[in-house]
Amino acid sequence: MSDSTIPYKIYLSEDELPKYWYNVRADMKVKPAPLLNPKTFEPMTPEELSAVFCDELVAQELDNDTREIPIPQEIQDFYKMYRPSPVVRAYCLEKKLGTPAHIYYKFEGNNTSGSHKLNSAIAQAYYAKEQGLKGVTTETGAGQWGTALSMACAYFDLDCKIFMVKCSYEQKPFRREVMRTYGASVTPSPSETTAIGRKILADHPGTTGSLGCAISEAVETATGLDGYRYVLGSVLNQVLLHQSVIGLEAKAALDKYNVVPDLIIGCAGGGSNLGGLISPFMGQKLRGEQDYHFIAVEPASCPSLTRGKYAYDYCDTGMVTPLAKMCTLGSDFIPSANHAGGLRYHGMNSVLSELYHEGLIEARSVEQTAVFEAAELFARTEGILPAPESSHAIRVAIDEALKCKETGEEKNILFGLTGTGYFDLFAYEKFNNGEMSDYIPTDEELEQALRKLPQVPEENA
């Protein structure tokens, strides 16, 4: 069945692992817009950011110029425990589809956190340790990021305080227990441990929480405790930087076999995976060395790129964070209750938003039933049960491979398989029972959510 020259899985050796992260901002002509202070509308200073974030991460967040940032040896050592992740040639899927296309996927799910989130979690934990901090705080929804962070903190003996949206804490106990096994404290949010939590509980007795509220509690806890900072798993430019390890490895693996991808496809929520996967390829494109076609895939129920506005907005629903210029649906936007497949963030990382704004990335939205159909087909042929998030990319990869079947083109398709779906079986159960439905927000709903955009003066926007 296999092409004689290309193996099923391309693994780099440990010597070939990236020694630096690639900062795509260095190659952008128009830099991403700076974070703004939500009160003054002036760019956030390093000092302002350092009250919340680790110093070195603030520096990375603001650095639009350094192309290559060395990966500290301790992080390289940790990466060796679960990296390199393979680039897999999807021979069985190609055969099943009967397509002349060559499909490759970069698989980031073979670690206990189950996703690519660990790539940035270990970096953030490292810099917190380096700074001599006692611990970090964060929020988590379904728990992918919280799991990754708890693993990273266990490795560096850092305290890890996680605020988990209460409904997930109660209904999805498994990820909670993984985090606890790694020694993290997991608090259902809203909680009595913070002022904002107590206020929300008083105002809304019996609430099951929201990500916005959990962020607020995590930030309050970090800033109120000596030796703690807040960390975040997506959306920020520093996260994109750390995730560039995905793209760097993918490119090195394909280069070994002289494979140049025609299409590079990634799912897009806050942008951490998509940005990491495409970064080095985008760098080539920006430098005029090689052209690639990039496709960002988002859920039709949360379409920040395809139907959002490119404007300054709050990063959280609580409106306490700095403003970021991004493709946004409004910080008030909440995906429909039937939405099962992750990628529920209202905005998109600033770098990706700018690149999309410049027409360098195509974006598509897909409906969740079609996404789970793709997930099922992929699981049955390639043997990996994919995360619902990742399955958005699978959907478009399959669509494109079927187009090649019609045209006869032997395109090279690369997509990011960000993780596994082992903790998403409730969504699969819904799909298996035929109870999954689709929802596309109306124009009115989207307009409604955009009404609360902050009014940033023209000269700062």
Place this chain on the structure above:
Amino acid sequence: MSDSTIPYKIYLSEDELPKYWYNVRADMKVKPAPLLNPKTFEPMTPEELSAVFCDELVAQELDNDTREIPIPQEIQDFYKMYRPSPVVRAYCLEKKLGTPAHIYYKFEGNNTSGSHKLNSAIAQAYYAKEQGLKGVTTETGAGQWGTALSMACAYFDLDCKIFMVKCSYEQKPFRREVMRTYGASVTPSPSETTAIGRKILADHPGTTGSLGCAISEAVETATGLDGYRYVLGSVLNQVLLHQSVIGLEAKAALDKYNVVPDLIIGCAGGGSNLGGLISPFMGQKLRGEQDYHFIAVEPASCPSLTRGKYAYDYCDTGMVTPLAKMCTLGSDFIPSANHAGGLRYHGMNSVLSELYHEGLIEARSVEQTAVFEAAELFARTEGILPAPESSHAIRVAIDEALKCKETGEEKNILFGLTGTGYFDLFAYEKFNNGEMSDYIPTDEELEQALRKLPQVPEENA
């Protein structure tokens, strides 16, 4: 941190993957005792076995002479989707323990079934397909084997009917949904679909089922349907044969770096993993080429090797299967209700039982609280959340590494990490909450269970 010559993970290339399974029976001076007909006490004939099992698998079951059995190309192709599995040097665990020992583990959990069970599932599905069958039936408890089989059947477009013990079906819905995603039909057992199921339901209304009952239903269904056979994921010699791929890969990987393991440690339930891991090493030992020390690790609550009897017994609690000569606690034995960590089978594969009887394998039993302590330490240092089963081997590997710390010996320790614990979080939760307890059966309990051993005439035993 790392030894300069040995990487964190040793991967074979696809060219180096085993092309044959190794049949350790060929090198045994005393062959394992044959399966007996439970009525006549005569050795089961191929014809008798073929009513229940696939023809080629019957041939493999009875073949005590062929040393190398070729792995069909289609199975090799499937193996390439998730194999080779790495041999990992546990640098971080060694550092944490401060031991001079070198610890290696063969990690079989990086596939959606989450364990080594897939190695035999795909082989059994292949031979069923080759025979022109429509489908297979099996039973599953917690669901590891059922998941593996459903993946294998999806790949070969075979129907897959799984009887899942009712309490697992209801309380552990996630693995059930993985199986359904792979297209298997999953029936809670006892069910109304079989005569034995209906009888049990009539006799014991409201029963939550047992593995023995599920086996009986699966066998009844297979033999009653045209074009179906029954398949089994452990205990049988054919399964040990397929699982030899674990040991063959492990040996090839260590040979690359001239590493000779002093200790080889595996957890032992029915014996599929332990047998597979040690087979090629045991072959060398039997042929007098190299000495190794093997340690089988079993739960103190289900101690078939350390406290069982080497005798003919039924393979199931329903007493409908052929008799196997094995180390057994009696087919009536059921581990205490507080037992959380898998490995709950009353007997042990015949090959391993014979080798243990000859003193070629050491056996140890460990208590489950100590097992989960080892699991937690391993997860935090090596980044992988281990299956409770695998953690039995981790426990003894750590114990041995700590002994080396005292003596200063630089032993090479190899253990089998059979799978991940992502679907075992209820057990971890119990541990995290401090609610886990240990139980060691009394001598009286063990004597009681052994009273129902079949009375095989001296000349057949």
